[in-house]
Amino acid sequence: MSGGPADATPWSSDPLPGSPTAFLWGYVRRWAGHFGGLLALVVGAAACAVAVQYGMKLLVDAMATPGTDREAVWSPLLLFIALIAAENALWRSAGWLGCLTVVGVGVDIRLDLFRHLSGHPVHYFAEHFSGALGNRVTQTAGAVGALTNTITWNILPPCVDFIGAIVVLSTIQWQMAAVLALFVFMVAGIVGVVGVRGRPRHRAFSDQAALAGGELVDVVSNMWAVKAFSARRIEADRLARKFDREAVAQRRSWLYLEKTRMLHDVFLWVMAGGMLTWAVWLWTQSRITPGDVVVVTTLTFRILHGSRDLAFALVGTTQQFGMIAETLRVIGPRHAVADAPAARELAPMGGSIDFENVSFAYADGRTVFRNFTLHVPAGQRIGVVGPSGAGKSTLVGLLQRLDDPQAGRVLFDGQPLTAVTQDSLRAAIAVVPQEIALFHRSVLENIRYGRPDATDEQVREAAHAARCDDFIQALPEGYDTLVGERGIKLSGGQRQRIGIARAILKDAPIIVLDEATSALDSHSEEEVQRALERLIHGRTVLAVAHRLSTLSGFDRIVVLKDGRIIEDGPPSDLHARGGAFHALWRMQARGLAEDTITRRAG
Numbered sequence: 001m002s003g004g005p006a007d008a009t010p011w012s013s014d015p016l017p018g019s020p021t022a023f024l025w026g027y028v029r030r031w032a033g034h035f036g037g038l039l040a041l042v043v044g045a046a047a048c049a050v051a052v053q054y055g056m057k058l059l060v061d062a063m064a065t066p067g068t069d070r071e072a073v074w075s076p077l078l079l080f081i082a083l084i085a086a087e088n089a090l091w092r093s094a095g096w097l098g099c100l101t102v103v104g105v106g107v108d109i110r111l112d113l114f115r116h117l118s119g120h121p122v123h124y125f126a127e128h129f130s131g132a133l134g135n136r137v138t139q140t141a142g143a144v145g146a147l148t149n150t151i152t153w154n155i156l157p158p159c160v161d162f163i164g165a166i167v168v169l170s171t172i173q174w175q176m177a178a179v180l181a182l183f184v185f186m187v188a189g190i191v192g193v194v195g196v197r198g199r200p201r202h203r204a205f206s207d208q209a210a211l212a213g214g215e216l217v218d219v220v221s222n223m224w225a226v227k228a229f230s231a232r233r234i235e236a237d238r239l240a241r242k243f244d245r246e247a248v249a250q251r252r253s254w255l256y257l258e259k260t261r262m263l264h265d266v267f268l269w270v271m272a273g274g275m276l277t278w279a280v281w282l283w284t285q286s287r288i289t290p291g292d293v294v295v296v297t298t299l300t301f302r303i304l305h306g307s308r309d310l311a312f313a314l315v316g317t318t319q320q321f322g323m324i325a326e327t328l329r330v331i332g333p334r335h336a337v338a339d340a341p342a343a344r345e346l347a348p349m350g351g352s353i354d355f356e357n358v359s360f361a362y363a364d365g366r367t368v369f370r371n372f373t374l375h376v377p378a379g380q381r382i383g384v385v386g387p388s389g390a391g392k393s394t395l396v397g398l399l400q401r402l403d404d405p406q407a408g409r410v411l412f413d414g415q416p417l418t419a420v421t422q423d424s425l426r427a428a429i430a431v432v433p434q435e436i437a438l439f440h441r442s443v444l445e446n447i448r449y450g451r452p453d454a455t456d457e458q459v460r461e462a463a464h465a466a467r468c469d470d471f472i473q474a475l476p477e478g479y480d481t482l483v484g485e486r487g488i489k490l491s492g493g494q495r496q497r498i499g500i501a502r503a504i505l506k507d508a509p510i511i512v513l514d515e516a517t518s519a520l521d522s523h524s525e526e527e528v529q530r531a532l533e534r535l536i537h538g539r540t541v542l543a544v545a546h547r548l549s550t551l552s553g554f555d556r557i558v559v560l561k562d563g564r565i566i567e568d569g570p571p572s573d574l575h576a577r578g579g580a581f582h583a584l585w586r587m588q589a590r591g592l593a594e595d596t597i598t599r600r601a602g
């Protein structure tokens, strides 16, 4: 249940607020009614709690003062009972409203962080642990909830208690109120300073915890390699060392808090003993009533306990703030590739591609293209080949605008990519990569990812055209079968064909095949090849391939080397020319022949 003013954040490329306070303030404003109500309820409840102590004093005085009418006890008693009822009603209302607020804000925060996170370019996710990013979003919502709870239950009430207690005590004996106020400031100050000095220990613990958590995510997501290299014990030992280091840091952080608590308890004992002795001495002098002694004692205990809660809560909040600040640092920056303010929807007109004097270097300074120019007319099938590191994937990435070139332009049907929205651009390009990303959802939903509004019938037609029908029908629940995380229950060829079905469904004017068949055996490749033929019919195709046989029947081949085009022309011309492409082709043909001989012999 959100119940609040959700979806106030646009899909902006602007950075998130840099400081946790500004970030949190946005939610306080969005949920102003809830936070305002919570504040009023908590302040009211804490004030009632102080008034209850005063009610107790009135009752004791009515009972203990000699010569007073015994009937006079009923009104203080009634007041006392009414105040207890009011206090509890206010606390419970605060609890209820706190629940609505924390839950609702938690949903908003996770959605906002997800929206911003998903706007970062693809390489951002390669540079960070994706699992850790997901956890970070969840933990930040948790930290904001914990912060709200800490302020509501551990910071506001002691502050109200303190003000209330000073007001009440000053009506009894102003000197006592002054001494108590001084003492509380001193204790809160000392415990606060000691607490803050412990921060490096707490930070060391959270760093170690993050490291150990990251290691665990890394190992679990690479479980295949762990098993393949029989490395379970090695990984367990490695984790044991990380956990040990984390445990040492955790003990140091925890025991430091215990020592601070002990220090506070000593202060509490000295102060409570001192105040009580002072109050009883004043009573022996008949300067204050028994009710005054009761109220001095209970208020002293109450605010001394409160001062400890407050000091620890403040230390706790610095940890929550640290966590939120770290998230804003990692997730919050401006998106590296953003839609221009005046970006239009792309208007596809056949699907021509132009790279005009493009220069591009990665963030680490590695230059891939210098003044690169390539024109692909609409409807042409072009194969891009070349040695590893030549820039083939970078070229495909620039076409999808995963990055912007530092100089020059990339155009789609004459429209510069920077002038159109990223969503409309990517809707016009269907990519079949080497690794098809499958969600842990049904086969039907996975194919429908190509066009979310497609009917079941259209999904089945696309699957049929991509030659998926047979194996999908053979799955336990057909199209409703859930594929495992990353589609682990399907073979490489089957995943590829699902990827092709998606692309067929997408019906985009440009098809990009990025090593689409390189991980397949010859039989699967044949199947996939047929599916691909159906997909690429009548469209502009840009195919990156190591296996040159994939490109037979293409109109044109471009051979890249070190970001430059070294050969360009129809495959037959390149063969005739006897250059790099021809040499590569012959090498692969020999490999294929050997492969066939080996299989026949087998």
Ligand SMILES: Nc1ncnc2c1ncn2[C@@H]1O[C@H](COP(=O)(O)OP(=O)(O)OP(=O)(O)O)[C@@H](O)[C@H]1O
Residues within 6 Å of the ligand: 123, 362, 363, 364, 366, 368, 386, 387, 388, 389, 390, 391, 392, 393, 394, 395
């Ligand atoms: N995210 C990145 N950050 C920095 N450098 C990168 C990044 N991605 C690729 N490169 C570098 O850019 C150059 C071109 O890489 P690219 O992946 O485009 O080559 P490729 O021709 O597709 O290679 P392969 O056939 O091995 O996939 C290489 O030198 C590579 O190391």
